[in-house]
Amino acid sequence: MTVKDSSRQVQYRNPLVLQRADPWVYKHSDGYYYFTGSVPEYDLIELRRSRTLDGLAEAKTSVCWRKHETGKMSANIWAPEIHFIGGKWYIYFAAAWTSETRDGLFDHRMYVLENESPNPMEGEWIEKGQIVTAWESFALDATSFVQHDVQYLVWAQKDPAIEGNSNLYIAPMSNPWTLGGPQVMLSKPEYEWEKIGFLVNEGAAVIKHGGKIFISYSASATDHNYCLGLLWADGSADLLNPLSWSKSPVPVFVTDEEHGQYGPGHNSFTVAEDGKTDIMVYHARSYKEIVGDPLYDPNRHARAKAITWDKQGMPVFGRPLPDTH
Structure with a gap:
């Protein structure tokens, strides 16, 4: 890692972790960065930790959970996220059925694991079940945040009445695996850059700054057309009112052919070592x-x-950086 003194611009090795899509990084109060993401086989959830972001590249991994052999949670394990809520660790992830094939991917549901150990690399991960939403339909990419002592869930789901693959929704939570109120749609694919290949809004991530709440999300197919969009609201607003949210009419992070970076997306936010x-x-x-x-x-x-x-x-996302190794 290098730090340029005048601007505090931090630069990391690129790529950081090989063959890990949908990367999620959470910096805990113990000083560790915890990392998880989709493995290429889509068959398990692993976790690693390091005191530096660059250190995640070579960090030892621990398998938290493996897919079931049959039935629910038995195929296509996607986009795990680790959160620390109420003194316990939680992992949100999406999974499909064994019967799902490469010709029928899109029947995922969202599930939750819980671990009471202070160190999530240890202890036992307990299945807390499926997050039940308004429809029994394609749902994935759950993330969670707190504002004014309310825990919220944001996720992507297919509304059977709306054309397309997935929209973004928000709801309050009564506990880390249960919605505590009706879900509200925040965004659906409406601009052309959100509808290339598939009509997709997914992969939400939350960051707060200057009294505002920002939600980045990914749009379009997972090839070079994949890109990031942005929603934002005032932190004092009613976050369950769609009118509280604004949406960028243009993507905020896109493929950069000059830098050799294609389909950037499905991000998370953390803070540097400084x-x-x-x-x-x-x-x-x-x-x-x-x-x-x-x-x-x-x-x-x-x-x-x-x-x-x-x-x-x-936020100014800039351009995807070229590979350094």
């Missing part, structure tokens, strides 16, 4: 052409870069 610089962790490929279904190309690597903030308090 405790001040906001960091975005995301995946992208280093090539454009893909043979077969992009979901089965394993080379979506986890990457990290600093983001800055403009005078209006809006």
Whole structure:
């Protein structure tokens, strides 16, 4: 890692972790960065930790959970996230059925694991079951945050009455695996850059800055068209009112052919070792052409870069950085 003194610009090795799509990084009060993401085989959930972000590349991994042999949670384990809520660890993830094949991927539901150990690399992960939503339909990419002592869930789901693959929803929670009120749609694919290949809003991640709450999300197919969009609201507003939220009409982070970075998306947010610089962790490929279904190309690597903030308090994502090794 290098730190440039005048701007506190932090730079990391790129890629950071190989073949880990949908990367999630959480920096805990114990000083460790905890990392998880989708493995290429989509068959288990693993966790690693390091006191530095660069250290995640070589960190020892621990398998938290493996898919079931049959029935629910038995195929296509996608996009795990680790959260610390109420003194316990939780992992949100999406899973499908054994009967699902590569020709019928999109029947995922969201599930939750719980671990009471102070160190989530140890202890036992207990299945808390499926997150029940308004419809029994394709649902994935659950994330959670707290505002004014209310725990919220944000996720992607297919509304059977709306054309497309997934929209973004928010709801309060009564506990880390149960919604505590009706879900509200925050965004659906409406701009052309959200509808290439598939009509997708997914992979939400939350960051707070200057009294505002920002939600990044991913749009379009998982090839070079994948990109990030942005929603935001005032932190004092009613977050369950769709009118409280604004949406960028243009993507905020896109493929950069000059830098050799394709399909950047499905990010998380953390903070640098200096405790001040906001960091975005995301995946992208280093090539454009893909043979077969992009979901089965394993080379979506986890990457990290600093983001800055403009005078209006809006995030500046910049460009995907070129590979350093």
